[in-house]
Amino acid sequence: MAVSRRGVDVAELVRRATDAEPRAVARLISLVENDSPVLREVAAALAPYGGHAQVVGLTGSPGVGKSTSTSAIVTALRANGQRVGVLAVDPSSPFSGGALLGDRVRMQDHATDPDVFIRSMASRGQLGGLSAAVPQALRVLDAARCDVVLVETVGVGQSETAVSNMVDVFVVVGIPGAGDELQGIKRGLLELADVIAVNKADGDQVERANRAAMEYRTALHILAAGNPNWSPVVLTVSARDNAGLDELWTRVEERHSALEASGALHARRAEQGVAWMREIFEQRLLAAFKGGKDVSRRWSEMAEKVRSGEMTPTAAAEKLGRLAGIGEG
Amino acid sequence: MAVSRRGVDVAELVRRATDAEPRAVARLISLVENDSPVLREVAAALAPYGGHAQVVGLTGSPGVGKSTSTSAIVTALRANGQRVGVLAVDPSSPFSGGALLGDRVRMQDHATDPDVFIRSMASRGQLGGLSAAVPQALRVLDAARCDVVLVETVGVGQSETAVSNMVDVFVVVGIPGAGDELQGIKRGLLELADVIAVNKADGDQVERANRAAMEYRTALHILAAGNPNWSPVVLTVSARDNAGLDELWTRVEERHSALEASGALHARRAEQGVAWMREIFEQRLLAAFKGGKDVSRRWSEMAEKVRSGEMTPTAAAEKLGRLAGIGEG
Numbered sequence: 001m002a003v004s005r006r007g008v009d010v011a012e013l014v015r016r017a018t019d020a021e022p023r024a025v026a027r028l029i030s031l032v033e034n035d036s037p038v039l040r041e042v043a044a045a046l047a048p049y050g051g052h053a054q055v056v057g058l059t060g061s062p063g064v065g066k067s068t069s070t071s072a073i074v075t076a077l078r079a080n081g082q083r084v085g086v087l088a089v090d091p092s093s094p095f096s097g098g099a100l101l102g103d104r105v106r107m108q109d110h111a112t113d114p115d116v117f118i119r120s121m122a123s124r125g126q127l128g129g130l131s132a133a134v135p136q137a138l139r140v141l142d143a144a145r146c147d148v149v150l151v152e153t154v155g156v157g158q159s160e161t162a163v164s165n166m167v168d169v170f171v172v173v174g175i176p177g178a179g180d181e182l183q184g185i186k187r188g189l190l191e192l193a194d195v196i197a198v199n200k201a202d203g204d205q206v207e208r209a210n211r212a213a214m215e216y217r218t219a220l221h222i223l224a225a226g227n228p229n230w231s232p233v234v235l236t237v238s239a240r241d242n243a244g245l246d247e248l249w250t251r252v253e254e255r256h257s258a259l260e261a262s263g264a265l266h267a268r269r270a271e272q273g274v275a276w277m278r279e280i281f282e283q284r285l286l287a288a289f290k291g292g293k294d295v296s297r298r299w300s301e302m303a304e305k306v307r308s309g310e311m312t313p314t315a316a317a318e319k320l321g322r323l324a325g326i327g328e329g
Numbered sequence: 330m331a332v333s334r335r336g337v338d339v340a341e342l343v344r345r346a347t348d349a350e351p352r353a354v355a356r357l358i359s360l361v362e363n364d365s366p367v368l369r370e371v372a373a374a375l376a377p378y379g380g381h382a383q384v385v386g387l388t389g390s391p392g393v394g395k396s397t398s399t400s401a402i403v404t405a406l407r408a409n410g411q412r413v414g415v416l417a418v419d420p421s422s423p424f425s426g427g428a429l430l431g432d433r434v435r436m437q438d439h440a441t442d443p444d445v446f447i448r449s450m451a452s453r454g455q456l457g458g459l460s461a462a463v464p465q466a467l468r469v470l471d472a473a474r475c476d477v478v479l480v481e482t483v484g485v486g487q488s489e490t491a492v493s494n495m496v497d498v499f500v501v502v503g504i505p506g507a508g509d510e511l512q513g514i515k516r517g518l519l520e521l522a523d524v525i526a527v528n529k530a531d532g533d534q535v536e537r538a539n540r541a542a543m544e545y546r547t548a549l550h551i552l553a554a555g556n557p558n559w560s561p562v563v564l565t566v567s568a569r570d571n572a573g574l575d576e577l578w579t580r581v582e583e584r585h586s587a588l589e590a591s592g593a594l595h596a597r598r599a600e601q602g603v604a605w606m607r608e609i610f611e612q613r614l615l616a617a618f619k620g621g622k623d624v625s626r627r628w629s630e631m632a633e634k635v636r637s638g639e640m641t642p643t644a645a646a647e648k649l650g651r652l653a654g655i656g657e658g
Contacts (some may be wrong), residue, residue, distance in 0.1 A: 043643035050614040136643065177554065190552065191520060211656065219548035223519065225506065268634040276633050280646035281653075285618055286611060288655045308605050314372035317609035322611075327618045 008038050014045040017144045020083065022198075025117050025144045032136035033121060041142070043136065048103055049143035052179045054256050057151045058188065060173030065199040068239035068246075069173055076109055076245055077148055084110075085117040085141030085149040089134060089159055130204050131279045132163050135272070138166065164192040166272060168265060169255045171179070171195045171248070172229055176208040193232045194255050196220075197248055202237035209236045294323040337367050343374040347628035349412065354446050354473045361465035362450060371464065378472035380598070382414070383585050386480045388489045388518065389502030394528040398502055398577075399481050403439055405574055406477055412444040414470030414478040418463060418488055419451050446470055458493050460608045464601070467495065493521040495601060497594060498584045500524045500577070505537040506566045511545055522561045523584050525549075526577055530565035538565045620654040627652060 008031070016024035031042055060066045061084075070086060071144040077084050110116040119141075121134060141149045150167065153163045164170045172193040177183035181199060190196075196216060201209035216234045224231045233251045237244030259265040303318055311319075337360070345353035349507040360371055387402075389395045394588040399415060408411050433560035450463060450469075463480065470478045482492045493499045500521040506512035511527060519525075525545060545563045553560045562580045566573035588594040618624055631649055640648075 040643055040647050044640040047638075049640050156546075180556070215551045219551040220542045222548040223552075225511070250383035271637075273635040274632045274640045277631065277645045277649075280643060281649045282611075282615060284646070284650050285614060285653065285655055302606065303603045306602040309376075309599075309602075312372040312376050313602045313606035314369055314609060316606045317613070318369050320606075320610045320614050324614065324615055 008036075010045050014042070014049075014143065017140060018049055020029065023116060023234065023247065025140060026119070028140045028186075029119055029121075029137045032140065035133070037143070037146045038170065043187050046139045046143045047280075051142065052165045053138075053149045055138055055142075055149050055151065055171070056252055056256075057153065057160075057163045057167035058173065059163065060172070060199075061183070062154060064175045064183075066152055066154070066173050066175045069199060069237065069245065070150055070191060071109060072242050072245045073150065073179070073249060074116060075242075075275045078110070078113065078116065081145035082144060083115045084118065084251055085138075085146040086110075086189040087134060087141070087149065088120045088139055089118055089130060089153040089163060090116070090120065090122050093226045103148045113198040117146065130159065130285050131166075132276070134167050135276045136165070160189055162193060165275060167267070169194045169252050171197060171252065173197045173199050174212075175200045176205055178213040182212045190232075191230070195248065195251050196232050196234045197244075198234065198236045199239055202238035202241045203270045206236075209224045209272060213325045242278070244302070265304060295320055299325060338363075339367055339370045339374050343371070343378075344474065346469060347378055348456035348521055349444070350472045351443060351446065354469060355470045356450070358448055358450075358466045361469065362462045364462070365652065368465070373466070375468045375472045378474075379468055380471070382467075382469075382471040382475045382478045383498070383582075384478050384480065384496045386469055386482065386489075386492045386496035386499040386583075387502065388482045388492065389484060389528075390501070390512070393504045393512075394501045395481055395502055397481070397620045398526065398528060398566065398574070399479055400438060401568050401571050401574045402479065403445060405441070405578060408441065409591060411476035412474060413439075414446040414475040415439075416463060416468075416470070416474070416478065416480045417447070417449045417450065418459060418480060418482040418492060419449065423501070433553055446473065446475065459488065460495075461612050463492070464495050466606045489521060491538055492503055492586075494604060497588060497597070498581050500526060500581065502526045502528050503541075504529045505534055505541040511541045519561075520559070524577065524580050525561050525563045526573075527563065527565045530573065535565075555600045618655070624649055624650040634648045 006086050012026050014030075015030055017028050021172065028042060028046075029034075032039055036042075058066060058070055067088075095130055110118060119137065121130065121137060131283070138149055138151070151167055153159045170192055172189055172195070174182040174196065176198060182196075196208045197211045202211075206217050213234050213236045220232055220234065233255075235244060235247055235251065237248055239245065259268070263327070298320065302311065302316040306313050342353050342357055345605075346357055356387070357371060357375075361368055365371075371455040387395060387399055396417075403413050403415065439447060448466065450459065450466060463532075467478055467480070480492055480496055482488045499521055501518055501524070503511040503525065505527060511525075527538045527542045527545070530542075542563050542565045549561055549563065557596065562584075564573060564576055564580065566577055585594070626647065631640065635642050635645050
């Protein structure tokens with residue numbers, strides 16, 4: 001049956017997506033993002049097309065020049081004739097969707113390029129929602145024969161950890177700080193990195209950026225001594241002057257090739273699939289209950305009572321459990 | 330009503346626990362560990378007694394001398410007249426419970442000390458179970474007027490991250506490696522640390538340990554430059570020779586006092602309470618379904634089909650969802 005009982009012709013949409021038709025790609029991402037009832041059908045129809053794209057994550061604090069870097073990388077990849085997808089994941093934003101990110105001015109360079117797909121995904125505060133939707137959006141872009149998909153996420157929460165588990169190679173962007181230190185790489189982010197880019201190595205900041213990169217290399221060299229499988233590369237770039245991004249991409253590809261050659265990439269993607277299965281199952285289960293009017297209405301109230309010490313976490317959880325219809329009355 | 334309808338006199342158990350009676354403490358921990366139906370009653374009865382103990386996490390890879398260090402710290406605290414609780418969390422062990430860890434020979438020094446409570450907790454492979462049970466066991470030991478509770482966990486999985494979110498101060502133990510590097514601190518663990526102890530600074534390894542500590546200090550100094558709230562202390566110890574552990578403990582107490590004085594400790598514990606509420610709620614919800622015969626029987630089979638590419642994660646999750654009775658038929 002070509003047309004699902006809900007009136008969406010998934011097979012036709014997927015066929016058009018594999019022809020890289022932008023509207024079909026956008027529609028499919030909307031379907032998976034909204035956890036549409038046709039999701040299973042979409043996933044099954046996409047399954048034969050997976051595994052082609054290099055999936056690269058890119059993160060950093062606000063202000064380090066992530067979007068400029070992403071845009072410059074896209075330009076370089078396009079000059080190479082590669083088709084590119086960009087997923088901008090922002091767990092703090094209440095907005096989502098749309099084929100173009102209106103607020104990301106620099107991305108507009110690529111807005112009219114039919115071989116660049118740009119998509120914003122927001123979690124509406126639900127990190128788990130992203131963990132289920134982003135991998136599916138990646139598969140849509142993969143099926144649309146993107147050679148590279150960049151997943152850009154703002155380094156302010158737990159989303160980096162989640163995203164680092166969905167990609168092949170993870171790039172962290174920082175900038176030289178007031179001294180020679182590196183800013184924009186917060187605690188917990190460093191050890192997820194495969195490649196660390198010190199951005200804003202331009203104008204009178206070149207020396208500072210070089211010193212920050214050098215110090216980071218030294219520090220990472222020491223720290224990596226006991227961790228044979230961890231040796232992130234540090235390099236300086238200027239997204240503004242479009243300098244160093246070729247080398248950045250060369251490093252990303254080197255890492256990718258090494259993972260592929262060793263079989264680590266295949267194993268990693270297989271485990272990502274299992275983690276994703278677990279995520280979808282758990283999110284649906286939790287959503288089925290938390291989304292219930294009684295639970296969601298009382299959640300903040302219970303959290304506040306726990307904070308103030310008025311209720312124990314156990315009592316609050318049990319109350320929520322009773323509202324969800326589990327546990328004893 | 331003093332005696333619950335299940336025949337456990339919780340109020341009496343808690344009264345005896347607050348008198349530091351070992352059997353009552355052990356019984357209460359068993360009750361919370363098994364997610365007994367009287368858990369809510371236990372939590373409520375314990376609530377008035379919380380907040381006294383310093384809760385210190387201690388982790389490191391197998392072989393770095395965690396247990397020896399823990400035992401030496403316990404000896405020092407006992408010499409100071411302090412009452413001590415030890416929770417040994419081992420997510421890989423299928424065994425759990427018991428007042429004494431038979432397999433932890435060094436701990437036997439303290440086995441007959443009525444002011445030392447030692448308890449092993451295993452997750453039976455369920456990290457989530459630990460996340461719900463360990464904080465409750467901490468409250469039992471707190472109610473038993475332990476001045477300090479040490480939570481020892483083996484640094485091989487995700488348990489360190491979970492444990493680091495349950496404690497006030499987190500200590501990571503490493504050893505000098507074949508060169509001057511530090512071994513036993515795996516990727517992802519470093520940035521959770523408040524205090525890093527380089528153990529085995531004894532015999533002919535003193536110099537190597539000193540150099541490893543020095544290099545680590547340099548590396549952390551560089552890395553911490555952009556992270557003003559992160560400045561772990563590095564020091565050398567010899568648990569074997571009982572050297573440096575006083576200084577280790579001084580550093581832990583300094584950190585604890587600073588957190589307390591700034592109000593950060595209070596805020597941290599309040600948020601830990603909310604995280605714990607969420608954990609209990611989610612675990613129960615998931616357990617109510619995953620524990621169902623159909624879901625648990627098919628879980629590994631679905632995971633294998635996802636790994637091999639035979640099923641998409643979405644289809645597998647939906648299948649599990651149907652077995653759990655959620656989602657469409």
